[in-house]
Amino acid sequence: MKYDAIIVGSGPAGIFAATELVKHKKKVLIIDKGKVIKERHCPVLEGKAKTCVNCAVCSVVSGWGGAGSASDGKLTLTTGFGGNLEEYIGEGKLDQYIDRVDRTFVSFGADNHCYEPSGAIVKETIRKAASVGIKVLPARIRHIGTDASREVLNNMYLDLKEKCDIMLNTFVKDIIVENGEARGVVLKDDGIYHADSVIVAPGRDGASWLENIVNRLQLPIASMPVDIGVRVEVPDSVCEDLTEHFYEVKCLYNTPTFDDRCRTFCMNPSGFVVTEYSRSHNLVTVNGHSLKKTKSRNTNFAILVTKNFTQPFSNPIGYATHIGKLANMLAGGGILLQRLGDLRDGRRSTEARIKRGMVAPTANAQPGDLSLVLPHRHLVDIVEFLDALNIIMPGVNHSDTLLYGIEIKLYSLRLELKHTLEVPGVRNLYIVGDGAGVSRGIVQAASSGLVAAQSVLEESGMAVEAML
Numbered sequence: 001m002k003y004d005a006i007i008v009g010s011g012p013a014g015i016f017a018a019t020e021l022v023k024h025k026k027k028v029l030i031i032d033k034g035k036v037i038k039e040r041h042c043p044v045l046e047g048k049a050k051t052c053v054n055c056a057v058c059s060v061v062s063g064w065g066g067a068g069s070a071s072d073g074k075l076t077l078t079t080g081f082g083g084n085l086e087e088y089i090g091e092g093k094l095d096q097y098i099d100r101v102d103r104t105f106v107s108f109g110a111d112n113h114c115y116e117p118s119g120a121i122v123k124e125t126i127r128k129a130a131s132v133g134i135k136v137l138p139a140r141i142r143h144i145g146t147d148a149s150r151e152v153l154n155n156m157y158l159d160l161k162e163k164c165d166i167m168l169n170t171f172v173k174d175i176i177v178e179n180g181e182a183r184g185v186v187l188k189d190d191g192i193y194h195a196d197s198v199i200v201a202p203g204r205d206g207a208s209w210l211e212n213i214v215n216r217l218q219l220p221i222a223s224m225p226v227d228i229g230v231r232v233e234v235p236d237s238v239c240e241d242l243t244e245h246f247y248e249v250k251c252l253y254n255t256p257t258f259d260d261r262c263r264t265f266c267m268n269p270s271g272f273v274v275t276e277y278s279r280s281h282n283l284v285t286v287n288g289h290s291l292k293k294t295k296s297r298n299t300n301f302a303i304l305v306t307k308n309f310t311q312p313f314s315n316p317i318g319y320a321t322h323i324g325k326l327a328n329m330l331a332g333g334g335i336l337l338q339r340l341g342d343l344r345d346g347r348r349s350t351e352a353r354i355k356r357g358m359v360a361p362t363a364n365a366q367p368g369d370l371s372l373v374l375p376h377r378h379l380v381d382i383v384e385f386l387d388a389l390n391i392i393m394p395g396v397n398h399s400d401t402l403l404y405g406i407e408i409k410l411y412s413l414r415l416e417l418k419h420t421l422e423v424p425g426v427r428n429l430y431i432v433g434d435g436a437g438v439s440r441g442i443v444q445a446a447s448s449g450l451v452a453a454q455s456v457l458e459e460s461g462m463a464v465e466a467m468l
């Protein structure tokens with residue numbers, strides 16, 4: 001059977017691409033190596049295992065809904081966050097896509113409430129932060145919640161499975177390109193499926209698979225930044241003045257010693273620190289989420305240091321995974337945990353020291369020493385940023401603050417793409433979402449899927465203008 005479009009990956013990018021195509025009666029096949037949402041279980045998240053058991057396909061990041069379904073579903077509804085899509089389509093258009101994605105999520109059951117930072121406290125926070133060189137970016141946020149997020153994504157599945165073909169538990173081995181045109185995909189069992197267009201949306205977990213394909217097809221790469229850092233955990237009281245007004249405070253900071261760009265990322269009030277496993281890298285890393293119904297007493301967020309590598313170095317994923325693996329090695333296969341005070345004092349953390357502290361960890365992690373893992377430059381950046389953040393989050397640089405390592409964002413392969421997200425030189429091949437370095441969050445990933453789908457529709461002779 002020949003399809004109008006094959007979509008690799010059923011994360012937000014793939015799902016939204018499919019939604020758009022089936023609305024216009026296109027014949028679509030979605031393929032994902034992970035499971036249907038109801039069968040996605042993580043032994044660690046469900047308390048059945050203490051540390052990551054390295055499942056063949058990690059249910060935290062793979063399967064229907066992609067990485068987004070294990071997330072707490074914070075939809076960031078302001079341009080300037082969650083990716084680079086703006087650079088391809090412009091801010092005005094991105095705004096329209098964000099609105100469209102938001103309305104779609106609400107129509108499938110997302111919470112109606114939206115956080116819109118405004119008022120005297122927000123103004124004062126921005127002023128205070130600026131006095132120490134931190135730029136605070138207020139964003140509109142809709143919080144679906146991890147548990148509710150699964151329901152919303154399942155509703156999308158039930159809707160789509162009536163309108164297109166969906167193959168889960170199916171690994172796509174390769175993309176077929178002939179005479180400069182995408183023609184279909186090859187599965188792990190060598191099964192071949194043909195299509196007029198292929199939309200590749202493999203997420204961060206599929207980034208190194210994509211890297212192999214990019215190298216084989218000699219596709220152009222735009223730049224190669226990589227984000228490495230730690231997840232910070234503090235009592236809710238340290239952040240609650242801010243989280244009440246912003247829900248998530250996004251801060252940018254250039255560190256004094258190395259002039260590196262650092263940012264806070266993915267803040268989870270009353271949330272939980274979680275681990276995620278990448279089989280392709282055999283790597284356990286840190287993340288965080290919050291639940292709508294079950295709450296902890298801690299807030300967690302990431303501090304990430306962005307590094308842009310230039311020639312001759314061309315393996316940023318290798319660099320980041322190398323650091324992550326060092327942490328796994330020292331932590332007996334999992335993630336490391338250290339009190340900020342112990343890091344400053346140049347000693348490892350122990351169970352006893354963590355127990356004596358104010359913050360009870362929400363994740364199972366091995367007390368140890370992050371300075372044996374992170375480069376000096378990253379450590380200095382992180383400590384300097386925490387010291388500066390103290391002005392708007394009093395107590396965040398306290399000795400008992402917990403640091404989990406390593407948090408890595410492997411969306412480091414940024415491809416050169418047309419404004420339609422089609423690959424230059426390969427007709428009808430689109431690469432979208434986090435895996436292409438286009439997005440870094442649910443809303444921009446979903447928007448990028450819409451952009452590609454609308455280009456496919458336009459190629460087939462439809463007028464796109466009225467589609468938003």
Ligand SMILES: Cc1cc2nc3c(=O)[nH]c(=O)nc-3n(C[C@H](O)[C@H](O)[C@H](O)COP(=O)(O)OP(=O)(O)OC[C@H]3O[C@@H](n4cnc5c(N)ncnc54)[C@H](O)[C@@H]3O)c2cc1C
Pocket residue numbers: 008009010011012013014031032033034060061062063064065066067068069070071072073074075076082170171172173201202203204205206209266274276287288289432433434435439440441442443445446
């Ligand atoms: C724990 C956690 C919390 C998060 N919280 C938030 C949040 O609150 N807000 C937010 O905006 N973002 C959050 N994110 C990030 C967000 O989930 C991603 O930005 C988003 O899901 C990216 O969408 P995507 O469609 O590009 O890729 P993904 O969602 O990663 O989906 C890619 C899919 O492709 C499949 N795949 C990959 N390679 C292959 C292959 N070769 N063959 C078949 N299938 C393949 C994978 O199995 C996966 O299901 C979180 C992520 C995690 C892990």
